[in-house]
Amino acid sequence: MTKTKQEQSSERREEILGIAARLIAQRGYSATTVRDIAEEAGILSGSLYHHFASKEAMIQEILHGFMDRLLTRYDEIAANATDPRAGIDALIECAFETIGREPSAVGLYQNEAAFLATQPGFEFLVAESERIETIWIGQLRAGQSAGVFRPEGDPAVTYRFIRDAVWSTVRWYRPGGRHTVESMSTQFLALVHSGLDAD
Amino acid sequence: MTKTKQEQSSERREEILGIAARLIAQRGYSATTVRDIAEEAGILSGSLYHHFASKEAMIQEILHGFMDRLLTRYDEIAANATDPRAGIDALIECAFETIGREPSAVGLYQNEAAFLATQPGFEFLVAESERIETIWIGQLRAGQSAGVFRPEGDPAVTYRFIRDAVWSTVRWYRPGGRHTVESMSTQFLALVHSGLDAD
Amino acid sequence: MTKTKQEQSSERREEILGIAARLIAQRGYSATTVRDIAEEAGILSGSLYHHFASKEAMIQEILHGFMDRLLTRYDEIAANATDPRAGIDALIECAFETIGREPSAVGLYQNEAAFLATQPGFEFLVAESERIETIWIGQLRAGQSAGVFRPEGDPAVTYRFIRDAVWSTVRWYRPGGRHTVESMSTQFLALVHSGLDAD
Amino acid sequence: MTKTKQEQSSERREEILGIAARLIAQRGYSATTVRDIAEEAGILSGSLYHHFASKEAMIQEILHGFMDRLLTRYDEIAANATDPRAGIDALIECAFETIGREPSAVGLYQNEAAFLATQPGFEFLVAESERIETIWIGQLRAGQSAGVFRPEGDPAVTYRFIRDAVWSTVRWYRPGGRHTVESMSTQFLALVHSGLDAD
DNA sequence: CATGAATGAGTATTCATTCAT
DNA sequence: CATGAATGAATACTCATTCAT
Numbered sequence: 001m002t003k004t005k006q007e008q009s010s011e012r013r014e015e016i017l018g019i020a021a022r023l024i025a026q027r028g029y030s031a032t033t034v035r036d037i038a039e040e041a042g043i044l045s046g047s048l049y050h051h052f053a054s055k056e057a058m059i060q061e062i063l064h065g066f067m068d069r070l071l072t073r074y075d076e077i078a079a080n081a082t083d084p085r086a087g088i089d090a091l092i093e094c095a096f097e098t099i100g101r102e103p104s105a106v107g108l109y110q111n112e113a114a115f116l117a118t119q120p121g122f123e124f125l126v127a128e129s130e131r132i133e134t135i136w137i138g139q140l141r142a143g144q145s146a147g148v149f150r151p152e153g154d155p156a157v158t159y160r161f162i163r164d165a166v167w168s169t170v171r172w173y174r175p176g177g178r179h180t181v182e183s184m185s186t187q188f189l190a191l192v193h194s195g196l197d198a199d
Numbered sequence: 200m201t202k203t204k205q206e207q208s209s210e211r212r213e214e215i216l217g218i219a220a221r222l223i224a225q226r227g228y229s230a231t232t233v234r235d236i237a238e239e240a241g242i243l244s245g246s247l248y249h250h251f252a253s254k255e256a257m258i259q260e261i262l263h264g265f266m267d268r269l270l271t272r273y274d275e276i277a278a279n280a281t282d283p284r285a286g287i288d289a290l291i292e293c294a295f296e297t298i299g300r301e302p303s304a305v306g307l308y309q310n311e312a313a314f315l316a317t318q319p320g321f322e323f324l325v326a327e328s329e330r331i332e333t334i335w336i337g338q339l340r341a342g343q344s345a346g347v348f349r350p351e352g353d354p355a356v357t358y359r360f361i362r363d364a365v366w367s368t369v370r371w372y373r374p375g376g377r378h379t380v381e382s383m384s385t386q387f388l389a390l391v392h393s394g395l396d397a398d
Numbered sequence: 399m400t401k402t403k404q405e406q407s408s409e410r411r412e413e414i415l416g417i418a419a420r421l422i423a424q425r426g427y428s429a430t431t432v433r434d435i436a437e438e439a440g441i442l443s444g445s446l447y448h449h450f451a452s453k454e455a456m457i458q459e460i461l462h463g464f465m466d467r468l469l470t471r472y473d474e475i476a477a478n479a480t481d482p483r484a485g486i487d488a489l490i491e492c493a494f495e496t497i498g499r500e501p502s503a504v505g506l507y508q509n510e511a512a513f514l515a516t517q518p519g520f521e522f523l524v525a526e527s528e529r530i531e532t533i534w535i536g537q538l539r540a541g542q543s544a545g546v547f548r549p550e551g552d553p554a555v556t557y558r559f560i561r562d563a564v565w566s567t568v569r570w571y572r573p574g575g576r577h578t579v580e581s582m583s584t585q586f587l588a589l590v591h592s593g594l595d596a597d
Numbered sequence: 598m599t600k601t602k603q604e605q606s607s608e609r610r611e612e613i614l615g616i617a618a619r620l621i622a623q624r625g626y627s628a629t630t631v632r633d634i635a636e637e638a639g640i641l642s643g644s645l646y647h648h649f650a651s652k653e654a655m656i657q658e659i660l661h662g663f664m665d666r667l668l669t670r671y672d673e674i675a676a677n678a679t680d681p682r683a684g685i686d687a688l689i690e691c692a693f694e695t696i697g698r699e700p701s702a703v704g705l706y707q708n709e710a711a712f713l714a715t716q717p718g719f720e721f722l723v724a725e726s727e728r729i730e731t732i733w734i735g736q737l738r739a740g741q742s743a744g745v746f747r748p749e750g751d752p753a754v755t756y757r758f759i760r761d762a763v764w765s766t767v768r769w770y771r772p773g774g775r776h777t778v779e780s781m782s783t784q785f786l787a788l789v790h791s792g793l794d795a796d
Numbered sequence: 797c798a799t800g801a802a803t804g805a806g807t808a809t810t811c812a813t814t815c816a817t
Numbered sequence: 818c819a820t821g822a823a824t825g826a827a828t829a830c831t832c833a834t835t836c837a838t
Binding site for chain 4: 424428547570576585589592595
């Protein structure tokens with residue numbers, strides 16, 4: 001009934017969403033006030049409501065956008081993967097690239113998704129997480145069947161180890177330091193494929 | 200006159216801290232109100248202030264206790280480790296045990312430490328985290344020097360991959376399910392030592 | 399420079415005033431927002447200010463128009479009344495007709511006039527109400543003097559009983575139901591003239 | 598779950614409810630702010646929430662109490678009425694007494710009930726209003742059957758004329774003036790029984 | 797030790813209004 | 818005439834904290 005402007009993506013909206021994502025990634029959802037966001041955007045907090053229906057609507061839009069983009073990429077990778085090893089590598093590389101491209105959204109997702117998933121209006125988080133999980137586990141299982149990955153180990157658990165290690169880098173990786181997203185990606189691939197041990 | 204009651208560690212205090220840890224781990228620090236905690240403890244929120252100076256004091260005590268216990272164990276492990284491989288294994292096993300023993304504290308640490316570390320009164324978080332990091336990286340570096348670990352890879356980055364993968368399990372591991380803390384520990388050790396790839 | 403547009407009574411103005419009257423009659427003055435009104439009119443709330451100086455100006459215009467039309471009719475009735483009984487009947491019938499013709503204005507008047515009368519800018523409400531009261535009480539008193547109405551009873555109180563019973567019907571009368579404005583008028587006249595009791 | 602204190606009627610609660618009823622009766626529900634109420638009670642607006650869950654909860658409690666008391670009295674009257682004439686008289690006298698005893702609640706009911714009845718949480722208004730209507734119409738119909746009231750006229754409409762005329766007096770009756778509640782009651786009974794006309 | 801009443805600063809949100817385009 | 822972005826003040830409500838009892 002009441003027309004949400006969710007679809008008419010003006011630049012101003014995107015700008016504000018970017019600010020919100022950054023602040024929420026830094027401080028957490030409930031520790032970030034709409035005043036904080038508005039102030040950073042150079043307007044009064046009430047004026048935010050010209051663009052968004054609520055604080056909740058903002059984070060929903062951020063998370064929904066993030067997950068949709070991610071799933072699109074993952075789907076493409078899964079569709080084009082020639083073999084499971086290449087598939088897993090591409091998924092990992094894609095995750096690291098995503099950290100480089102939109103660290104705020106990743107950080108926010110990493111910090112808040114678990115809690116928000118239990119809240120009404122965020123059911124999409126569970127649904128899309130499961131689709132992502134299916135893609136990853138599919139590659140891992142295919143690799144085990146093909147004999148390119150070790151047969152022992154629950155793929156669901158392995159997936160979570162990999163996922164958490166990769167996404168968590170967003171908390172400590174700072175561009176411009178000793179490492180790039182690519183170098184971390186490389187190092188992670190080496191570790192995950194061959195392990196720590198020397199032969 | 201005003202005597203800090205921090206030392207008279209009555210059972211009631213511990214009970215309340217446990218409740219607080221659990222709630223904060225579930226909902227986050229700022230989303231958990233002192234009323235929530237008091238209600239769960241069966242008292243009124245004002246009465247909490249008979250036991251603790253402030254909400255901040257509660258989380259400080261929780262985190263300080265957690266990190267002190269952890270560091271004590273890590274120090275012991277480092278002191279007794281016969282070789283780097285055994286040392287790393289013991290550290291990883293210790294972390295998984297800690298997840299089993301005090302999941303609330305781990306969860307809370309995992310969710311809130313990064314933000315709280317930037318706040319006044321939480322400087323100890325940075326200090327103790329650095330000591331922990333030193334212990335881990337020491338073992339990794341020793342393993343590389345001894346030739347038991349592959350020489351390539353920045354040990355600081357490897358440490359963070361391992362740390363994040365391990366601690367993050369607290370977010371999805373539920374006792375009583377398909378896996379135990381021990382089985383996850385075992386699977387993780389296999390992955391980290393030998394990697395995914397079949398020989 | 400700033401010319402009040404009160405005089406250029408475009409159809410659009412009247413249309414918007416009608417919408418405003420209806421909404422305010424339903425929800426009350428302060429519970430009706432200018433956004434509600436604008437939305438119903440198919441424009442944005444800011445655009446209302448092209449037609450009216452303020453929300454207050456809108457309700458002033460509605461009420462002023464309503465009372466002016468009513469007074470005009472009452473004046474005519476009082477001027478033409480051949481005897482007090484006919485006069486009272488005509489006043490009552492006129493009120494019921496008004497309810498049929500402009501129920502929103504009546505409802506809004508019924509709900510809001512008492513409060514608004516105490517607010518600056520609404521002094522006309524008191525003044526016109528008094529003129530109306532004078533007309534009614536004049537007829538009642540004339541009837542008592544002429545012996546056609548019972549001599550006991552304070553005409554001022556009788557007037558208010560009648561006025562409130564009549565105007566209040568706007569709250570529950572719905573056209574298209576069992577009763578018409580005329581049938582209610584008839585029943586009310588019977589009650590007010592002869593009372594409940596059988597002879 | 599969350600214990601509403603609705604039942605533990607401290608004096609403070611009653612005092613605040615009285616203030617709220619008075620202000621809301623004067624200005625209307627949405628024009629009365631919780632700040633207004635708190636200020637009049639000599640506390641800060643936030644402190645109101647120690648006593649009541651919300652502004653809505655306050656008006657619900659006021660209206661519920663009012664209607665319950667009224668229905669109790671009406672039920673008693675209907676149970677003890679020896680004949681319909683006496684029954685109607687007692688109902689009317691009871692209403693005028695109620696105006697004298699709790700004018701704020703009556704005024705608030707008169708002004709806000711129609712709108713609030715459409716809102717969630719106020720379903721009891723409709724239910725109790727219908728029970729009241731049943732009692733009144735029962736007496737009117739019994740009087741018609743017994744031949745003590747004129748047979749013409751829809752009792753449902755007659756009831757509403759009487760109800761509105763009586764309750765509306767709360768808007769203009771001021772104690773200490775020319776009339777008392779009793780004298781108004783007397784005058785109203787004379788009008789409603791015998792009508793305006795001299796024999 | 798606990799209650800219950802209160803504070804005071806803050807939170808998200810609403811709303812009448814303004815104004816450049 | 819209308820839009821869309823913004824203001825600024827107000828609104829209901831929350832929450833950590835205090836304190837007399």
